Amino acid sequence: MFVDVPGVENRVPIAIGDMPEQTEVEPNDTPDQAQLITPPCVINGRIDVVGDQDCFRFVARKGERFEFRIQSASLGFPLEATLKIFDAAGQQPTRQDDNGNPDPKQTWTAPTNGSYVAVVGDLFHRGVMILFTVC
Ligand SMILES: [Ca+2]
Numbered sequence: 001m002f003v004d005v006p007g008v009e010n011r012v013p014i015a016i017g018d019m020p021e022q023t024e025v026e027p028n029d030t031p032d033q034a035q036l037i038t039p040p041c042v043i044n045g046r047i048d049v050v051g052d053q054d055c056f057r058f059v060a061r062k063g064e065r066f067e068f069r070i071q072s073a074s075l076g077f078p079l080e081a082t083l084k085i086f087d088a089a090g091q092q093p094t095r096q097d098d099n100g101n102p103d104p105k106q107t108w109t110a111p112t113n114g115s116y117v118a119v120v121g122d123l124f125h126r127g128v129m130i131l132f133t134v135c
């Protein structure tokens with residue numbers, strides 16, 4: 001599927017899955033502003049101003065496994081995405097592995113029952129028009 005992105009000359013491919021889709025709602029730059037999502041789902045968002053980051057809150061039960069995937073570079077966008085997961089106390093309960101892939105993919109298991117925030121940003125804090133999906 002192709003969509004027109006303002007400011008981008010060519011139409012760009014986006015991935016379409018069977019999961020429910022949501023579009024990010026700004027402002028969502030801080031955990032306090034995080035948008036509530038219900039995985040599994042696809043979030044369509046973009047890092048379109050300098051320093052933008054997008055926070056998504058979700059509820060998990062202890063031992064529940066999630067796979068987070070960012071699709072951006074693989075769709076032709078110049079995003080070096082970062083993905084971090086924080087618990088309610090603002091701590092990162094797991095080590096974040098970055099294997100050099102510009103599209104982070106992370107399997108994550110909730111350490112306790114609770115509310116968590118996934119934060120997507122751009123490694124270089126550029127203002128680029130980007131679409132991303134979080135699964
Ligand atoms: Ca955004």
Ligand SMILES: [Ca+2]
Pocket residue numbers: 026027028029052053054055
């Ligand atoms: Ca944002």
